[in-house]
Amino acid sequence: MRLRSWLFQQxxxxxxxxAFEEVDFPVLESExxxxxxxxxxxxxxxxxxxxxxxxxxxxxxxxxxxxARLVLQKGKALPLPVKWFAIGxxxxxxxxxRGRRREHYQWNxxxxxxxxxxxxxxxxxxxxxxxxxxxxxxxDVGIKISSRKVLQSLLERFEVPPGSFAAVxxxxxxxxxxxxxxxxxxLLKLGVLKDAADGILNALSxxxxxxxxxxxxxxxxxxxxxxxxxxxxxxxxxADWLVFDASVVRGLAYYTGTVFExxxxxxxxxxxxxxxxxxxxxxxxxxxxxxxxxxGFGDAVIVELLKDRGLLxxxxxxxxxxxxxxxxxxxxxxxxxTTKLREAGCVVELILESKKMKWAFKHAERLQAxxxxxxxxxxxxxxxxxxxNLSSREEEDISIDELxxxxxxxxx
Amino acid sequence: MRLRSWLFQQxxxxxxxxAFEEVDFPVLESExxxxxxxxxxxxxxxxxxxxxxxxxxxxxxxxxxxxARLVLQKGKALPLPVKWFAIGxxxxxxxxxRGRRREHYQWNxxxxxxxxxxxxxxxxxxxxxxxxxxxxxxxDVGIKISSRKVLQSLLERFEVPPGSFAAVxxxxxxxxxxxxxxxxxxLLKLGVLKDAADGILNALSxxxxxxxxxxxxxxxxxxxxxxxxxxxxxxxxxADWLVFDASVVRGLAYYTGTVFExxxxxxxxxxxxxxxxxxxxxxxxxxxxxxxxxxGFGDAVIVELLKDRGLLxxxxxxxxxxxxxxxxxxxxxxxxxTTKLREAGCVVELILESKKMKWAFKHAERLQAxxxxxxxxxxxxxxxxxxxNLSSREEEDISIDELxxxxxxxxx
Numbered sequence: 010m011r012l013r014s015w016l017f018q019q020x021x022x023x024x025x026x027x028a029f030e031e032v033d034f035p036v037l038e039s040e041x042x043x044x045x046x047x048x049x050x051x052x053x054x055x056x057x058x059x060x061x062x063x064x065x066x067x068x069x070x071x072x073x074x075x076x077a078r079l080v081l082q083k084g085k086a087l088p089l090p091v092k093w094f095a096i097g098x099x100x101x102x103x104x105x106x107r108g109r110r111r112e113h114y115q116w117n118x119x120x121x122x123x124x125x126x127x128x129x130x131x132x133x134x135x136x137x138x139x140x141x142x143x144x145x146x147x148x149d150v151g152i153k154i155s156s157r158k159v160l161q162s163l164l165e166r167f168e169v170p171p172g173s174f175a176a177v178x179x180x181x182x183x184x185x186x187x188x189x190x191x192x193x194x195x196l197l198k199l200g201v202l203k204d205a206a207d208g209i210l211n212a213l214s215x216x217x218x219x220x221x222x223x224x225x226x227x228x229x230x231x232x233x234x235x236x237x238x239x240x241x242x243x244x245x246x247x248a249d250w251l252v253f254d255a256s257v258v259r260g261l262a263y264y265t266g267t268v269f270e271x272x273x274x275x276x277x278x279x280x281x282x283x284x285x286x287x288x289x290x291x292x293x294x295x296x297x298x299x300x301x302x303x304x305g306f307g308d309a310v311i312v313e314l315l316k317d318r319g320l321l322x323x324x325x326x327x328x329x330x331x332x333x334x335x336x337x338x339x340x341x342x343x344x345x346x347t348t349k350l351r352e353a354g355c356v357v358e359l360i361l362e363s364k365k366m367k368w369a370f371k372h373a374e375r376l377q378a379x380x381x382x383x384x385x386x387x388x389x390x391x392x393x394x395x396x397x398n399l400s401s402r403e404e405e406d407i408s409i410d411e412l413x414x415x416x417x418x419x420x421x
Numbered sequence: 422m423r424l425r426s427w428l429f430q431q432x433x434x435x436x437x438x439x440a441f442e443e444v445d446f447p448v449l450e451s452e453x454x455x456x457x458x459x460x461x462x463x464x465x466x467x468x469x470x471x472x473x474x475x476x477x478x479x480x481x482x483x484x485x486x487x488x489a490r491l492v493l494q495k496g497k498a499l500p501l502p503v504k505w506f507a508i509g510x511x512x513x514x515x516x517x518x519r520g521r522r523r524e525h526y527q528w529n530x531x532x533x534x535x536x537x538x539x540x541x542x543x544x545x546x547x548x549x550x551x552x553x554x555x556x557x558x559x560x561d562v563g564i565k566i567s568s569r570k571v572l573q574s575l576l577e578r579f580e581v582p583p584g585s586f587a588a589v590x591x592x593x594x595x596x597x598x599x600x601x602x603x604x605x606x607x608l609l610k611l612g613v614l615k616d617a618a619d620g621i622l623n624a625l626s627x628x629x630x631x632x633x634x635x636x637x638x639x640x641x642x643x644x645x646x647x648x649x650x651x652x653x654x655x656x657x658x659x660a661d662w663l664v665f666d667a668s669v670v671r672g673l674a675y676y677t678g679t680v681f682e683x684x685x686x687x688x689x690x691x692x693x694x695x696x697x698x699x700x701x702x703x704x705x706x707x708x709x710x711x712x713x714x715x716x717g718f719g720d721a722v723i724v725e726l727l728k729d730r731g732l733l734x735x736x737x738x739x740x741x742x743x744x745x746x747x748x749x750x751x752x753x754x755x756x757x758x759t760t761k762l763r764e765a766g767c768v769v770e771l772i773l774e775s776k777k778m779k780w781a782f783k784h785a786e787r788l789q790a791x792x793x794x795x796x797x798x799x800x801x802x803x804x805x806x807x808x809x810n811l812s813s814r815e816e817e818d819i820s821i822d823e824l825x826x827x828x829x830x831x832x833x
Binding site for chain 2: 010011013014025026027028030031032033035036037056057058059060061068088090092098100102112120123125127128130131134138240241243244245246247326328340341342344345347348351352354355356357358359361362375376
């Protein structure tokens with residue numbers, strides 16, 4: 010939990026620096042919000058139920074559809090652009106394997122209302138800021154970028170009906186998980202001809218923008234967008250994190266433009282994060298098309314990576330004082346001293362049972378507390394307590410007032 | 422969401438000062454964890470399902486059973502006392518009314534391993550610390566205290582079989598929600614004789630410890646515990662928040678000793694928070710009995726109260742800089758300046774579209790941003806940007822380096 014809190018704090022801090030506002034959505038949603046026909050893994054693995062009222066509901070598998078609905082609900086009352094982030098738990102119904110749990114958290118950042126790649130660059134900049142903040146460099150991690158418009162151009166060229174676009178994307182995304190032959194078979198099932206399937210899969214091996222320009226022509230929207238994105242990233246100063254990779258498609262049906270995913274350069278882990286542009290998601294819920302892009306950043310793979318790189322912080326509860334009445338009769342006084350120290354902003358562990366002095370010292374050591382406050386009758390009669398500094402081992406008798414004054418000063 | 426974040430921050434900060442550690446539990450649990458036979462509202466309103474694997478599961482209605490299970494799982498590896506807090510979403514399947522939503526959040530603090538009322542006093546002290554922190558005084562709010570041992574003594578006196586204890590508590594808790602006659606009828610159904618029911622219900626009108634002592638005798642455990650609790654609270658300095666009230670029973674079946682609930686002194690709202698001692702919950706899950714107490718503090722009633730008292734803080738996103746390129750050609754430079762400001766710890770809203778100057782000023786005003794950074798060609802050629810302070814309306818051209826140095830200094 011300490012680790013999770015730390016990680017979420019980094020997510021929140023980056024989002025705050027980028028002036029994004031936090032939002033949240035229901036954990037249990039109407040199933041219809043997530044059901045799409047493109048054959049995505051995410052909808053096949055819905056953790057769905059029928060509730061007591063006969064409603065089809067689902068634990069959310071992702072946050073984006075709820076966000077899209079919220080934007081629709083707000084309508085004209087919501088000034089665009091919207092810059093929102095969320096940290097939410099998501100579920101899938103699936104066997105558990107390493108790094109694939111039934112529940113996990115996702116950090117999402119989304120920008121709605123900006124049609125240009127300036128929005129994507131802002132999101133990528135946030136991801137890079139996060140990586141730097143936790144000690145990860147561009148030697149460890151890169152972000153692969155492409156655009157669904159690449160695939161769209163190829164489908165047009167090979168005369169694949171545009172209605173199959175989302176389903177084709179979902180299939181092509183599997184190219185590193187299943188064999189090329191299996192991908193081809195799935196494409197044939199979607200009505201893509203053999204030659205077209207070959208042509209599409211070959212084109213996805215392109216790894217430079219120059220080569221892409223050769224393939225799609227200078228007038229290609231995909232090429233123009235990607236060039237602008239790389240040029241901006243260069244200006245911002247983080248182009249060293251980005252690589253163009255035509256094979257990146259992402260498995261979500263609703264992406265329409267730029268797609269990207271963070272990867273570890275050793276190639277040992279699953280994608281660290283992923284996102285893209287989804288300009289037509291709102292219209293699938295009955296709204297007007299609204300330019301939108303965003304990313305999801307899970308809490309599982311990043312922790313694996315930080316662990317591998319020795320970058321996990323050592324997180325210990327920070328305790329300023331342990332307060333310990335040496336005699337039970339001084340318990341009310343111990344409570345009073347404790348209350349005053351806490352009012353001064355100090356973290357105080359009050360010993361709640363009659364214990365031996367030896368136990369108190371061991372306890373203080375285990376918690377790595379800074380100071381131990383001992384209440385004994387002879388000191389108390391003089392208005393004093395004994396304070397032992399647990400790192401220097403020094404101890405002194407000081408008055409309650411002096412203790413509180415010192416505590417207040419230390420917390421200012 | 423700003424309000425929720427603020428409220429949770431207060432919950433977390435109080436828990437931290439009391440040296441409690443944060444824990445979390447699954448949102449979806451095995452239904453069996455929550456099914457109890459005492460007729461509690463909480464188990465009657467379970468938001469439960471059958472999952473795809475035929476398992477009976479439920480969205481959690483409360484956090485305590487999950488906490489008890491976690492303590493059992495850890496067994497001897499967990500040094501007692503345990504001081505944990507959690508802020509978790511809980512669900513009920515019920516029609517929605519004002520202040521009763523299907524989902525809400527609860528702040529829980531629990532102490533396991535301490536048999537004496539020192540633990541309850543620590544919890545009550547945390548609740549009082551929270552109230553003070555958000556500006557609520559003991560004129561606004563009180564905490565009613567009693568002990569289930571009062572009812573237990575009465576049941577023994579009237580020879581009610583001890584097996585009905587939990588069910589009797591659940592019925593007696595309804596005394597302010599349904600008529601006395603209805604309560605009596607429910608007690609009769611549980612095998613309590615008419616005279617006993619009368620005697621029990623009369624005893625619950627007791628409002629002073631002296632009177633209770635007269636009724637139960639000096640040797641009564643209930644009287645001894647409650648006297649010690651009030652005496653400690655007096656020593657700590659928060660006894661003015663507490664009132665003894667024999668009618669407080671709380672509706673959860675598992676309480677065994679002290680029970681308490683926070684109430685608004687105007688009597689307009691439902692209980693603000695509630696808790697008590699549950700020394701036998703762990704054994705119902707197959708473990709050894711372990712002394713335990715805790716409280717739940719919902720996020721709904723407290724917000725109503727803060728609203729009524731005008732104590733809701735005005736929460737605004739804090740934005741240090743808005744960065745605005747006056748010409749599109751300066752967008753990469755705007756990105757670079759933005760990145761540097763964020764690296765210095767500043768919150769920066771970067772304008773992502775080509776907009777008019779007038780729009781930028783309106784936007785800055787709406788967001789109450791502190792400063793506006795304008796990038797124009799003529800300034801940029803001299804290595805400068807124009808910075809406008811939005812409260813003083815002063816503006817100056819300064820070099821990028823100077824801007825970043827100033828930003829760094831302001832965030833130190």
